[in-house]
Amino acid sequence: MPPRLSTSIEKILSVKNLVKAFDISGGFLDQLHWKNGKPVRQRTTVKAINDVSFNIYPGETFSVVGESGCGKSTLGRTILGLYPPNSGKILYRGERIDNIDSKKMLPYRARMQMIFQDPYASLNPRMKVRQILQEPVAFHRPDKSTAEISDKVDEIMHLVGVDPAWADRFPHEFSGGQRQRISIARALMVDPEFIVADEPISALDVSIQAQILNLLMDAQEKKGLTYMFITHDLSVVEHISSRVAVMYLGTVCELARSEDLFASPRHPYTQALLSAIPKLGQKGLKHLKLRGEVPTPINLPSGCFFHGRCVYANERCLHERPKLLTMDNGTKVACHAVQEGRI
Secondary structure, X not given: OOOOOOOOOOOOEEEEEEEEXXXXXXXXXXXXXXXXXXXXXXXXXXXXXXXXXXXXXXXXXXXXXXXXXXXXXXXXXXXXXOOOOOEEEEEEOOEEOOOOOHHHHHHHHHHEXXXXXXXXXXXXXXXXXXXXXXXXXXXXXXXXXHHHHHHHHHHHHHHOOOXXXXXXXXXXXXXXXXXXXXXXXXXXXXXXXXXXXXXXXXXXXXXXXXXXXXHHHHHHHHHOOEEEEEOOOHHHHHHHOOEEEEEEOOEEEEEEEHHHXXXXXXXXXXXXXXXXXXXXOOOOOOOOOOOOOXXXXXXXXXXXXXXXXXXXXXXXXXXXXXXXXXXXXXXXXXXXXXXXXXX
């Protein structure tokens, strides 16, 4: 069962009108293009996140879903300060953190951790597991003795289901599932409050996926963690999430409680995603096939970004970008057709 949403009015994280773009123009010569017989300097920008706003509350699992390339991972990395935002605000427990320098950000680093998608790439291959786990504690908790840090390593390795006797092995000596457990252990070493889990099970087989999900939920229950869970696997999201944000081309097109989203999706894109989930024992499910291709984030469409693939699009959708408005049941939807009652 998904964890219950805290009734506390305090937000652990608040994202307001966040924008992140990447300049991929290259060098000066790469930027030169010929126009009307003259060289013109032209920059190329990937608009990864476009005016995203939401809140996350203590103790919940807030899932972010969408197709590959929709900006999910960029959103998580920007929230944690790995990428600086172009505009917007990020507040952690009411304190703004997007505009502070690296020294002032240090106290938040221990409270906000990340589990990366590829544990083999995120674990230093030249360091033994014990060194990998000791490093963040030694940095963030310099008051702890060597013996205390060693005890902490044993405690967390037990928690994630890895034998502490294996702590003197290198990452390549473990299986993919074991490496992901070690990656989770590293995030837990500094006793964080908030964890961004970026596709933590996508590279694992189904049986190991279930083990990792159970591990994450057990850790949440024991330590009172709050998760931002990034994935494209909607069947997983249904079982672990308090609320779900559906992203398309760097925007949130629908945000709802998990049970509401799966029982009654409102946005056409969400409906298409859910209709693609295979379900055993159910016949006659109508699969909503989207038309066209996903537009490039370099040249975003006018109006609603989804209008080129939507069967409900009209003239207004082509020219006016919809705002995320709240429905009667609390679901937030950015769709003119829903707001006008055409769906």
